[in-house]
Amino acid sequence: xxxxxxxxxxxxxxxxxxxxxxxxxxxxxxxxxxxxxxxxxxxxxxxxxxxxxxxxxxxxxxxxxxxxxxxxxxxxxxxxxxxxxxxxxxxxxxxxxxxxxxxxxxxxxxxxxxxxxxxxxxxxxxxxxxxxxxxxxxxxxxxxxxxxxxxxxxxxxxxxxxxxxxxxxxxxxxxxxxxxxxxxxxxxxxxxxxxxxxxxxxxxxxxxxxxxxxxxxxxxxxxxxxxxxxxxxxxxxxxxxxxxxxxxxxxxxxxxxxxxxxxxxxxxxxxxxxxxxxxxxxxxxxxxxxxxxxxxxxxxxxxxxxxxxxxxx
Ligand SMILES: [Zn+2]
Numbered sequence: 494x495x496x497x498x499x500x501x502x503x504x505x506x507x508x509x510x511x512x513x514x515x516x517x518x519x520x521x522x523x524x525x526x527x528x529x530x531x532x533x534x535x536x537x538x539x540x541x542x543x544x545x546x547x548x549x550x551x552x553x554x555x556x557x558x559x560x561x562x563x564x565x566x567x568x569x570x571x572x573x574x575x576x577x578x579x580x581x582x583x584x585x586x587x588x589x590x591x592x593x594x595x596x597x598x599x600x601x602x603x604x605x606x607x608x609x610x611x612x613x614x615x616x617x618x619x620x621x622x623x624x625x626x627x628x629x630x631x632x633x634x635x636x637x638x639x640x641x642x643x644x645x646x647x648x649x650x651x652x653x654x655x656x657x658x659x660x661x662x663x664x665x666x667x668x669x670x671x672x673x674x675x676x677x678x679x680x681x682x683x684x685x686x687x688x689x690x691x692x693x694x695x696x697x698x699x700x701x702x703x704x705x706x707x708x709x710x711x712x713x714x715x716x717x718x719x720x721x722x723x724x725x726x727x728x729x730x731x732x733x734x735x736x737x738x739x740x741x742x743x744x745x746x747x748x749x750x751x752x753x754x755x756x757x758x759x760x761x762x763x764x765x766x767x768x769x770x771x772x773x774x775x776x777x778x779x780x781x782x783x784x785x786x787x788x789x790x791x792x793x794x795x796x797x798x799x800x801x802x803x804x805x806x
Contacts, residue, residue, distance in 0.1 A: 541566055543600060544629070551622075552660045552766045553615035553692055556676045560604030565622065567629040572597045573794045581789035585702060590790075591623050592695060598626045612696030612731050616724075617766040619695065621658065627793055628654055635796055641782035643774035651772040651782060659769045659781070664762040677728045680759065684751045692763055693724035696731035704738045719745045722756045725763060 543564035548554040551563070568576070572594060579590040595611035599622055602608050614622065627637070638652045651657050670678045677691040693701075701724055708715040723741050727733065733741070748756075767784045774780050788797045796802060 541569075546625070550655070551615075551618045553618045555663075555671070556615055556691055557601070558603055558676065559673075562602040563622075564600040564602060565625055565629065566598050567632075568594060568598055568626050568794065573630070576793075577791060577795045579791045581791050585706065587790040588619075588698075588702065591619055592699065594623060594626060594794075595619060595695065598622075612694060612699070614695050615692050615765075616695055616698040617692055617764075620767050621655075623793060624653060624658075625655065630794070637787060637792065639770065639782060639785060639787050641770075641772075641780050643776060643778055643780045645774060645776040645778060647774055647776060649772055649774045649780045651770045651780065653770065653787070657770045657772055658767050658784075659771050661764050661766060661768040663765065667759075667762055675728070678759070678763075680755070682751060682755050684749060686749075686752050688726060688752075688756060688759075689728050690725045690756075690759055690763065691728040692765060693727065694731060697724045697727055697733065700733045701738065704735055707735065716742055716746075718757070722753075722760050725760050726756070 543566045546563040546565055548557050548561050548563055551557075576590050576594055580586040592611065595614055599611050599614060600608055601610070601613050636652050636654075638650045640648050641651055643649050667678055670680055672679050675689070677689045679687065679689050681687045701720055705715050705717070705720060719742050720738075723738070723745060769781050769784050771779055771781045786792060788795075
């Protein structure tokens with residue numbers, strides 16, 4: 494496994510040096526090219542190295558201010574350990590563990606130099622970023638793949654990495670309502686109302702998730718049809734209190750039917766993020782399959798056959 498006879502485990506610095514060396518010599522690293530244009534000198538936190546990423550790579554890249562930079566770093570062992578406790582059958586826990594990973598490994602730098610936390614990441618960019626962190630973490634190998642059948646009958650292995658991801662396409666009907674200055678959609682409806690919509694960030698998503706969990710725990714039935722829409726009409730906000738959401742819901746209950754129907758339809762069109770996986774079969778055909786997690790959500794960072802892979806026979 495190791496290049497030399499030194500028995501010491503590779504330090505993070507060695508690992509980094511090797512990674513940088515790989516980049517400089519143009520050596521192929523595990524799953525392909527790394528998109529990072531430069532190291533981010535200003536973003537050093539202790540010994541942790543963040544790498545800059547262009548927002549245009551993100552499914553929701555167009556919703557951040559032009560010139561925004563994402564800084565991403567590999568996960569450390571302690572973060573992988575924490576993630577490995579995820580309950581694969583609990584959607585809220587999966588989202589929470591992925592959020593913890595965002596908190597540790599992602600920073601946002603706006604064009605004015607202001608650095609923001611993971612809370613300002615668009616909710617629908619989370620999964621892409623989780624897989625990007627995975628790629629950075631396991632550059633020395635350990636691929637995660639699914640098998641799909643090609644029309645020619647051949648089984649095709651599709652790796653879960655950026656080369657294979659197909660994003661949801663942005664509905665063309667939305668496009669002409671997009672404002673390049675505010676990075677939001679601005680709609681006017683036939684009943685004389687106007688609405689500004691943008692995909693919610695993780696901060697808002699967390700606040701609404703906490704609200705729904707609390708309502709369920711206290712045997713109340715949250716109005717999910719409203720709670721689905723409201724985060725999209727809160728452009729510019731990163732969080733909201735429990736009482737704040739309650740007030741919004743109350744306000745929303747007064748909304749007229751046309752507005753509700755319109756907003757509901759508009760939000761349904763705002764599905765972004767990872768849609769499916771694709772790869773090329775040897776026969777030349779492109780093979781597609783649904784986005785999925787082989788070995789569950791925990792399998793993104795937990796190596797399923799680690800025993801076999803690492804046992805010394
Ligand atoms: Zn084929």
